[in-house]
Amino acid sequence: YGGMGLDFSYSMAVAEELGSIRCGGIPMAIGVQAGMTTPALTRFGSDELKKQFLVPTIAGDFVACLGISEAGAGSDVANIKTTAVRKGDEYVINGGKMWTTSGCQADWMCLLANTSEGPPHRNKSLICLPMNLPGIHVTKRIDKLGMRSSDTAQIFFEDVRVPSKNLIGEEGRGFTYQMLQFQEERLWGVATVLTPLETIIQETIDYTRQRKVFDKSVLHNQAVHFRLAELATKVELLRSLLYRTIALYVEGNDVTKFASMAKLKAGRLAREVTDSCLQFWGGMGFTSEVLVSRFYRDLRLMSIGGGTDETMLSIICKHMETLPSK
Numbered sequence: 001y002g003g004m005g006l007d008f009s010y011s012m013a014v015a016e017e018l019g020s021i022r023c024g025g026i027p028m029a030i031g032v033q034a035g036m037t038t039p040a041l042t043r044f045g046s047d048e049l050k051k052q053f054l055v056p057t058i059a060g061d062f063v064a065c066l067g068i069s070e071a072g073a074g075s076d077v078a079n080i081k082t083t084a085v086r087k088g089d090e091y092v093i094n095g096g097k098m099w100t101t102s103g104c105q106a107d108w109m110c111l112l113a114n115t116s117e118g119p120p121h122r123n124k125s126l127i128c129l130p131m132n133l134p135g136i137h138v139t140k141r142i143d144k145l146g147m148r149s150s151d152t153a154q155i156f157f158e159d160v161r162v163p164s165k166n167l168i169g170e171e172g173r174g175f176t177y178q179m180l181q182f183q184e185e186r187l188w189g190v191a192t193v194l195t196p197l198e199t200i201i202q203e204t205i206d207y208t209r210q211r212k213v214f215d216k217s218v219l220h221n222q223a224v225h226f227r228l229a230e231l232a233t234k235v236e237l238l239r240s241l242l243y244r245t246i247a248l249y250v251e252g253n254d255v256t257k258f259a260s261m262a263k264l265k266a267g268r269l270a271r272e273v274t275d276s277c278l279q280f281w282g283g284m285g286f287t288s289e290v291l292v293s294r295f296y297r298d299l300r301l302m303s304i305g306g307g308t309d310e311t312m313l314s315i316i317c318k319h320m321e322t323l324p325s326k
Contacts, residue, residue, distance in 0.1 A: 001042075001050050002058040008184065011035055012246050015188045019195025022291055024298030025150035027192040032101045033057065035188045037064035037110040040126050040177040044169030053108055053128045065106035067097040067113075067129070067155070068178065074099070074304075075311040077112070077178060078120040082157065084113035084127060086164060091115070091127060093135075093160040099305075103153025104141050106131050112174050124174035128166040135160035146297030183249070183256060185306050186263040190242050193266050193299055197235045197273045200292050201228055204277040211282070224280055231273050238265055257319035264312035267303030274299055 004010075011034065018027040041054050056062040073079040082095025093113060097103070108130050115125040129136075135158040142152045169177060205228060208218035218224055245258040274296040278285035285292055303309045 001054050007250050009246050009250050011184075012187060012191045012242070015191035016194055019192045020199075022199075023147075023149055023294060024192075024196070024301070025147040028147060028189075028301075029102055029150055031185070031188045031192065032066055033064055036181065036185045037066045039181040039184055040168050040174075041110065041128065043180075044126075044173075044177060045128070046165070049128055049166065049168065056107075062107040063102050063105050065100050065102045065109045065131075065153075067100060067109040067111040069099045070096060071098045071154075075308045078124075078175065080112060080114065080124070082111070082113045084111075084115050084125065084162075086115065089164050090161045091164055091166075093127075093129070093157045093162060096154070096156040098154050099142070100153045100155055102151050103155050104138055104151045109155075110168070112178055115171050115174075118172065121175050122172050124178075125171045126168040126174040126177055127162060128168060129160070129162055133160050133162065146294075146300055148297075182307065183259045186259045187242065187245060187249070187255075189302060189306055190238070190262045190266040193270050193302060194235060194239055194242070196295050196299065197270065198232075200273055200277050200295055201232050201235070203291060204228065204280050207284075208280050218280060227276060228280075231276060234269055235273070238262065238269055241265065257316055260307075260312040260315040260319075263302075263307065264309055264316070267309055267312075270295075270299035270302045 014034075015027070015031065018030060021027055038054060038057060041049060045054065053062065053064075057064050067082075068077060068080070070080050070082065072081065082093065082097065084091040084093045091113075093111070095113065097109075097111075100106075100109070103109075108128055111127045111129040112124055113127060114123050116123040137156045137158065139154050139156060142154060144150075144152060168174070205219060208224055211218045241258065241262050245255050245262055248258065249255045274292060278292050278296050281290060281292055284290055287293060
């Protein structure tokens with residue numbers, strides 16, 4: 001379908017390199033396109049669906065978005081309210097989605113909707129939804145604290161009709177498909193923050209070396225020097241956890257716990273590094289002229305998007321007895 005046929009570790013190498021971009025919004029948009037909207041379609045979609053949606057997405061001719069979160073259902077995916085009711089050879093979709101990255105410009109959406117009245121973990125399906133259909137209303141582009149270069153939309157569906165053949169895989173399996181995809185999404189997020197955190201630390205070292213306070217550089221205060229060394233050590237520890245998790249995943253292991261641990265630590269470390277480094281920039285850190293202030297805003301999303309810190313902690317607790325032996 002136009003891909004290179006490489007294993008997941010190559011996607012992670014790309015994600016880590018995309019961290020060299022000096023904002024968070026662009027790597028996130030690429031991540032949505034490459035690793036969040038397409039995994040379920042790749043694994044479970046029909047050949048016809050793959051030719052219609054996956055091929056142009058891989059080629060870059062289509063922009064894709066992911067329709068999961070709603071105003072009342074973020075990390076609690078099972079609580080979504082959007083419905084897709086089967087009528088003949090079509091689904092009729094009603095409801096809405098929130099926090100949809102690339103939603104204002106997307107050509108199609110990987111939509112999660114309730115397709116039956118059954119239990120919440122078995123009544124959901126994923127559907128390839130063209131975004132030019134009647135009844136789709138992109139109501140606004142959301143104004144955000146960070147990731148300001150990223151297009152984030154609120155979208156409503158009013159009697160939107162889509163062919164039933166646009167169903168990905170089996171009806172009622174959408175929640176399971178989405179949970180599989182979440183592990184890759186979370187690892188992508190971890191990989192994209194490593195380089196920004198290193199960059200922030202290095203730029204803070206350079207700035208505090210030249211900035212003089214009370215006739216000596218800020219860097220030559222032991223408290224500053226030691227703090228930066230401590231932060232650099234924590235980034236390397238996060239990288240080691242990520243690489244171990246990727247290796248286990250490529251071997252076919254269930255990495256739900258390790259991916260959740262990495263996601264939790266990445267979000268918290270992003271907050272710790274950006275806050276500590278911004279402090280050392282003094283008044284300049286509070287301006288929009290320096291990179292640390294942008295990443296202070298952009299990387300705050302790491303503890304919210306793709307599953308909050310609290311959700312990660314709950315998952316880790318549930319998997320405490322399943323530590324791999326290697």
